[in-house]
Amino acid sequence: MYEALYALLLRLYPERFRAEYGDEAMQLFRDRLHNEQGLFPRFRFWLDIIMDLGLSLVREHRLASQTGPMPAAIPSDASGAPHLYVLEQGLPSTKCLVAGFASSMVIFVVISFAAVSGGKSIPGRAPSGESLGENLSAAWSFGSALLGQQRQADLSKLPDTPAAKRFREQFEVRKTGDYEALRHFYSQTLDPANEKVIIGNASTDVDMFRRFGPRNIFSFEIVESTQLRLVLLVQESGSTSYPNAWVRYEIEVTADPSHKISQQQFISFGLQKPSSETEIPPPPGFQLNDRKPADPAFPPGKAPWEKPFSVAASVLQSYVGTYDFDSPNNSSMLVTYREGQLYVQFSGQEEVHMFPETETKFYAEGRVMRWIEFARNENGQVTGLVLNSSGFELTGRRRK
Amino acid sequence: MPKTKLNPLPSAAFHILMSLADQDLHGYEIMRQVAEQTGGTMRLGPGTLYSSVRTLLEEGLIQEIEALQIRKPGQERRRYYRLTSAGRKIARAEAERLADMLRVARTKKLLRSEYV
Numbered sequence: 001m002y003e004a005l006y007a008l009l010l011r012l013y014p015e016r017f018r019a020e021y022g023d024e025a026m027q028l029f030r031d032r033l034h035n036e037q038g039l040f041p042r043f044r045f046w047l048d049i050i051m052d053l054g055l056s057l058v059r060e061h062r063l064a065s066q067t068g069p070m071p072a073a074i075p076s077d078a079s080g081a082p083h084l085y086v087l088e089q090g091l092p093s094t095k096c097l098v099a100g101f102a103s104s105m106v107i108f109v110v111i112s113f114a115a116v117s118g119g120k121s122i123p124g125r126a127p128s129g130e131s132l133g134e135n136l137s138a139a140w141s142f143g144s145a146l147l148g149q150q151r152q153a154d155l156s157k158l159p160d161t162p163a164a165k166r167f168r169e170q171f172e173v174r175k176t177g178d179y180e181a182l183r184h185f186y187s188q189t190l191d192p193a194n195e196k197v198i199i200g201n202a203s204t205d206v207d208m209f210r211r212f213g214p215r216n217i218f219s220f221e222i223v224e225s226t227q228l229r230l231v232l233l234v235q236e237s238g239s240t241s242y243p244n245a246w247v248r249y250e251i252e253v254t255a256d257p258s259h260k261i262s263q264q265q266f267i268s269f270g271l272q273k274p275s276s277e278t279e280i281p282p283p284p285g286f287q288l289n290d291r292k293p294a295d296p297a298f299p300p301g302k303a304p305w306e307k308p309f310s311v312a313a314s315v316l317q318s319y320v321g322t323y324d325f326d327s328p329n330n331s332s333m334l335v336t337y338r339e340g341q342l343y344v345q346f347s348g349q350e351e352v353h354m355f356p357e358t359e360t361k362f363y364a365e366g367r368v369m370r371w372i373e374f375a376r377n378e379n380g381q382v383t384g385l386v387l388n389s390s391g392f393e394l395t396g397r398r399r400k
Numbered sequence: 401m402p403k404t405k406l407n408p409l410p411s412a413a414f415h416i417l418m419s420l421a422d423q424d425l426h427g428y429e430i431m432r433q434v435a436e437q438t439g440g441t442m443r444l445g446p447g448t449l450y451s452s453v454r455t456l457l458e459e460g461l462i463q464e465i466e467a468l469q470i471r472k473p474g475q476e477r478r479r480y481y482r483l484t485s486a487g488r489k490i491a492r493a494e495a496e497r498l499a500d501m502l503r504v505a506r507t508k509k510l511l512r513s514e515y516v
Contacts, residue, residue: 017451020454021450024450024478028449031428
């Protein structure tokens, strides 16, 4: 919610600032929000944000209203020490100060209202995780972080080249949310052996394309009818830190039963340094250490949510409880029973209706790749579960 | 566009340069480093930080790099920044200027011994 609020506040900045640093400002906000927890740190955080807005908004708008190029190089004085030019001269005008004060007060009121309302009125961004537990948490969510970012991308920045044209087409296809169209685009439009285009759907990808140009795609695969996995081996020719390094991205695009794109996420990322500056062999095949084979797609009419397996109410009720996962973020899952149905709720996420495939294995509604399987001990007591999301698994222990 | 030569550096810009003196950092790391350098008294907000970063980039005192090796799955790409030789020269000149002021203040007995 707070991120959505700050995204709105960012719109107060001039277009140039937003285009150049909007994503970075948002990322910084997100980092601070995540790391400054607790009453006092959070109060201090918002105070910082409000003061920052009040000061920097005035400065950026003054800048935007002025014309004239920045000096191309740093001039030197007689001692040889260059000067630093700043973007202001003297104090801001009274008008600017009044505008800054007024905007700060408006922002303060909005934030206060949002804080009091408990953060439920503004839709938030789907989480993007770093740890396996967070990744699973994000994957379990039915939201789509990357779809959200796509809307912010400014395609007008792309150059007028064939590769950029393909890149733009890909954006347009993704924007429709039509999984079949996207699958068609990758399987028919692109030639994986020769195509030079960067896969991306966020404004940062547009920026990378502009700065470093297109990259080579070496492979992609369609895992099943409802899931597309793009395995990209690209050469980061523009990287300063690792010139010509090979980078492996694995992106998963999943469709819901109506063939709409329901989720897109990075599921792995890897880097291989070149063996020398001149010799740049393609990397060998890679293996993901903790990934299981993909589930087969359910044939039409056979998915658990379409044709659920019948499980006795007493069995379903025996699963009710809280299950703790041994993950870095100490996530847990709440299993509940209502009116003959089983529901699960992962930490901080919405409740999901689960449908049985067997007496112990349940699938999330509309999802092939998300399931849980309960485990019992020798006495028949339910002791835990395994949560599987796109092949990644976490084991949860039932809380006593 | 009218501009003013500032010598010494603006405080925020100086602290950003110092934060990059021994390592490449992205925005949030710069903010944390600056907060640490100043004992928590200077906590740069997104607007102030990136406004200063842009100025420093345009003046060639820092440069932007791509640090792929640090990126993890699910993370967005981040811009990392590196101090240039011109930036290092400026930061050193500013530090020397402050050291001179400190020496004067000490001579005038404005500071207690713990500042020596």
